[in-house]
Amino acid sequence: MPRPASTTLVPTTTLVLGGARSGKSAWAEALLAGGPALYLATGQALDGEMDERIRHHRARRGPRWTTVEEPLELTAALARHASPDRPVLVDCLTLWLSNLMHAGRDADADAAGLCEFLAAPAGPVVLVSNEVGLGLVPETRLGRDFRDHQGRLNQRVAAICRRVVFLAAGLPLFLKDEP
Amino acid sequence: MPRPASTTLVPTTTLVLGGARSGKSAWAEALLAGGPALYLATGQALDGEMDERIRHHRARRGPRWTTVEEPLELTAALARHASPDRPVLVDCLTLWLSNLMHAGRDADADAAGLCEFLAAPAGPVVLVSNEVGLGLVPETRLGRDFRDHQGRLNQRVAAICRRVVFLAAGLPLFLKDEP
Amino acid sequence: MPRPASTTLVPTTTLVLGGARSGKSAWAEALLAGGPALYLATGQALDGEMDERIRHHRARRGPRWTTVEEPLELTAALARHASPDRPVLVDCLTLWLSNLMHAGRDADADAAGLCEFLAAPAGPVVLVSNEVGLGLVPETRLGRDFRDHQGRLNQRVAAICRRVVFLAAGLPLFLKDEP
Numbered sequence: 001m002p003r004p005a006s007t008t009l010v011p012t013t014t015l016v017l018g019g020a021r022s023g024k025s026a027w028a029e030a031l032l033a034g035g036p037a038l039y040l041a042t043g044q045a046l047d048g049e050m051d052e053r054i055r056h057h058r059a060r061r062g063p064r065w066t067t068v069e070e071p072l073e074l075t076a077a078l079a080r081h082a083s084p085d086r087p088v089l090v091d092c093l094t095l096w097l098s099n100l101m102h103a104g105r106d107a108d109a110d111a112a113g114l115c116e117f118l119a120a121p122a123g124p125v126v127l128v129s130n131e132v133g134l135g136l137v138p139e140t141r142l143g144r145d146f147r148d149h150q151g152r153l154n155q156r157v158a159a160i161c162r163r164v165v166f167l168a169a170g171l172p173l174f175l176k177d178e179p
Numbered sequence: 180m181p182r183p184a185s186t187t188l189v190p191t192t193t194l195v196l197g198g199a200r201s202g203k204s205a206w207a208e209a210l211l212a213g214g215p216a217l218y219l220a221t222g223q224a225l226d227g228e229m230d231e232r233i234r235h236h237r238a239r240r241g242p243r244w245t246t247v248e249e250p251l252e253l254t255a256a257l258a259r260h261a262s263p264d265r266p267v268l269v270d271c272l273t274l275w276l277s278n279l280m281h282a283g284r285d286a287d288a289d290a291a292g293l294c295e296f297l298a299a300p301a302g303p304v305v306l307v308s309n310e311v312g313l314g315l316v317p318e319t320r321l322g323r324d325f326r327d328h329q330g331r332l333n334q335r336v337a338a339i340c341r342r343v344v345f346l347a348a349g350l351p352l353f354l355k356d357e358p
Numbered sequence: 359m360p361r362p363a364s365t366t367l368v369p370t371t372t373l374v375l376g377g378a379r380s381g382k383s384a385w386a387e388a389l390l391a392g393g394p395a396l397y398l399a400t401g402q403a404l405d406g407e408m409d410e411r412i413r414h415h416r417a418r419r420g421p422r423w424t425t426v427e428e429p430l431e432l433t434a435a436l437a438r439h440a441s442p443d444r445p446v447l448v449d450c451l452t453l454w455l456s457n458l459m460h461a462g463r464d465a466d467a468d469a470a471g472l473c474e475f476l477a478a479p480a481g482p483v484v485l486v487s488n489e490v491g492l493g494l495v496p497e498t499r500l501g502r503d504f505r506d507h508q509g510r511l512n513q514r515v516a517a518i519c520r521r522v523v524f525l526a527a528g529l530p531l532f533l534k535d536e537p
Binding site for chain 1: 489499505509517
């Protein structure tokens with residue numbers, strides 16, 4: 001897979017958008033290649049499929065990475081861990097949103113808190129998120145709610161990030177790249 | 180959300196494509212900021228969810244906008260309202276197509292009529308439409324039919340419009356921008 | 359629909375990605391306009407819908423095209439037919455993957471074989487494939503498996519192709535275009 005050279009792309013606040021298996025995580029990891037980095041996982045290994053995926057990702061990242069898991073209090077975790085010397089990769093906003101909704105939280109309020117943090121973070125933060133609204137209208141109210149929340153969350157985070165990239169088949173399209 | 184400056188983008192015949200909650204309507208409205216405009220709504224408030232969405236959109240647009248509702252006879256409504264002095268925003272082709280199919284109309288014939296009009300409109304027309312073909316194959320024949328009709332309609336309208344924009348997370352990718 | 363001029367785009371190894379009814383096949387055919395070409399169909403007419411689609415595509419291509427059908431042994435068929443004088447259009451990788459999975463084959467191994475061939479093909483090969491991961495998470499394990507395999511296959515083929523194009527409403531976005 002093509003990789004952005006860490007010498008050409010400064011790790012600024014970045015949203016990496018894309019579909020399932022579009023290479024989002026690998027691209028985000030490659031963006032932070034070359035130094036220490038913190039992996040902030042929002043996923044929880046609740047079943048075998050998920051557990052397998054988490055182990056696969058962890059093996060790929062290797063020993064340069066510190067891994068922290070935080071399913072709900074993402075903004076507080078970012079406040080603790082963001083640092084100019086060690087970029088943070090949040091993987092991913094879709095699982096975070098799913099966790100918030102399952103826990104009955106006000107996802108819009110949590111999204112507002114995250115965006116407030118991202119407006120002036122203590123260090124580079126790269127966030128991975130899924131685009132989920134490009135199929136037919138979901139048949140369930142829950143499905144439509146999730147899709148709507150995800151779309152609004154992506155818009156808000158994209159508005160505050162300095163760089164937004166859409167991944168397709170592992171290749172990036174730059175939607176925004178502010179100096 | 181980033182907005183196109185009305186001074187840099189001329190309101191020519193424009194198709195605004197994207198997924199659900201990708202910021203299509205807000206971007207299209209911003210494109211027409213700064214003067215009077217007509218909002219041609221194809222949606223009908225058949226249930227609470229839809230009613231809520233329509234009221235939300237109407238509140239956001241504000242008093243510069245005249246709103247007209249037309250679920251089926253879109254081309255006739257465009258012929259009545261298109262004007263060099265007041266751009267028209269059609270929101271959206273997906274609901275129009277859904278209405279046509281529910282009414283048992285020949286959607287391809289209606290699409291042909293629309294494209295004939297768009298080839299030489301009396302004033303700027305901006306059309307919002309959903310991309311719905313980027314998930315798995317729908318399980319029902321109706322779902323596949325709708326997806327196929329939507330895809331063909333988007334291709335036809337995109338071919339006739341001078342500008343085509345794909346929205347993701349509120350940010351535009353220009354697929355076409357003819358002078 | 360806009361067409362790439364065959365005089366400006368050299369027919370190198372190309373992946374044409376997009377959703378259902380996004381104009382992928384028509385764009386790929388137009389890329390190979392102007393000379394003899396071989397159409398390598400992976401689809402099988404197992405039902406009326408599919409049969410209709412195949413006949414529609416065949417009529418559109420016209421007599422310049424030779425058609426070969428190969429549902430499973432795609433790489434072997436490419437090895438037989440690839441030639442500097444006659445480009446091959448593979449339509450499409452999504453049906454090929456579906457056929458492989460239905461036949462109980464190891465799709466990852468078949469993908470590896472295809473990519474090995476594509477690294478040094480005997481002539482231009484253009485491959486059409488669907489992006490299927492931009493909706494909500496599929497409800498069935500089979501759906502998620504297919505989506506994951508398709509995403510991985512697209513990434514692998516995209517990495518080896520010299521040109522990768524994403525189609526939306528019949529219009530191309532170039533993700534990669536190496537000389």
